Amino acid sequence: MDVVKAAQLSGRTVERVVVHPLVLLSIVDHYNRVARDTRKRVVGVLLGTSSRGSVDVTNSYAVPFEEDDKDPRIWFLDHNYHESMFSMFKRINAKEHVVGWYSTGPKLRENDLDVHALFNSYVPNPVLVIIDAQPKELGIPTKAYYAVEEVKENATQKSQKVFVHVPSEIAAHEVEEIGVEHLLRDVKDTTISTLATEVTSKLAALKGLDAKLREIRSYLDLVIEGKLPLNHEILYHLQDVFNLLPNLNVNELIKAFAVKTNDMMLVIYLSSLIRSVIALHNLINNKVGCFCLLLLAVCPLRIPTSLLIDIFFDTNHWIWYVPDAKQGAREG
Structure with a gap:
């Protein structure tokens, strides 16, 4: 699957994707009901608003989806079910419209561009949000993409669609924050002491930091070996990170x-x-x-x-x- 950085393209229309907690809870529930303990993924529709390059995903619903494990070109998405569901959602909140679709990947697949082309008939520039329902590392479990037409330098070659990665973040309104805090308070395990919880969270944070540092080192090694092109924007961000480090020799x-x-x-x-x-x-x-x-x-x-x-x-x-x-x- 071809993926390019958003910074490498001009005229991009999507700057960031904001996912709300209600969407994450709905997708995880969909995954647990349909594809838990299997290698399958679930697919659904994302609802929300878009303004000035920012896509705000506030709601979602599941869609029946099947695909062949041996041949990824064979897949089925019930768009009739999608249209009937969207008409009912529109009666509740007319401000929300289709902004894209989601998948529990946990990574891009070969037929994602074909599925993405189907949603082009409902929204001009849909976004794809991949949700990792079973994350193994600490961090945001969302990755957002949108498709653009890549023009080949050789005129004899046809242009093709590629996915562009855009930043994603988790945000919530005040009402949602209260509900999420209440939910987390109810599921809190009282048998675990505060000290054990703090130690576990610190250990998970250190593991996440170690994984990110290894990823940075791997990227720099590939750049030095000439396997990846030099990206000055990434180097500037790395330099800013290093400048924030304290001087331990004081x-x-x-x-x-x-x-x-x-x-x-x-x-x-x-x-x-x-x-x-x-x-x-x-x-x-x-x-x-x-x-x-x-x-x-x-x-x-x-x-x-x-x-x-x-x-x-x-x-x-x-x-x-x-x-x-x-x-x-x-x-x-």
Whole structure:
């Protein structure tokens, strides 16, 4: 599948694609109902608005879609179902119109250009948003594309459609944010401690950073080897990232890191020490209790059943106490 960078083309019409949380939830639900634990993908229609090069995807609905695993040129999309669904959605919100279609890829496929051509009859410049329903890395699970006509330098060759990658982001209105926060609060696992959650999130962030750094290194290696063309815009962005990095050779910064690390290590050491003391205390209590029960089994007390007796133990001896002033207390 041919994909070119948006910066390499002039006269582009789509600058960015904004996906709302409701769309993500709807697509994930569609995937879980139809294609979970399979190699299939699901396809649907994206609704929203477009203005000044920005496509705002606010709603979506699923569309019946089938394709042949062996021959990608054989596929079926029920456009009659799509037209009837869109007419019903239009009655609810007339401002939303078809802006493109979605797929759970998780990457571009050979027949995507053919499917994209079908949506050209409903919207002049549709966008394709690929949603990764099962992401393995931390980051935005959306990738947006739109198709352009690529003109060949050789006049004898025919022009062909290619996909252009455009930036995508996740955004929400205030009402949507409240609903998403309420949903996340309901699905929160209370058995997981806050510390474990923070450590897990930090580890996931570090893994994501490592993956991005490896991707940058791989790209630069391919540019050096001449396998990819030099893109000055990407190099400018990388230079901006490197300029934002702090200078780690400053003595004050090194001292601050050392103090912070020592404080955290002290807290961890004290926590481990307290846990050890508590475990040792519980072990002593269990052994004392077992010894006293064993002693009572070997030397049973012959006490009248009419008496109320309290038996107390400590680490050195045990006593049984009769709460009658005349009987007193006996120690063994």
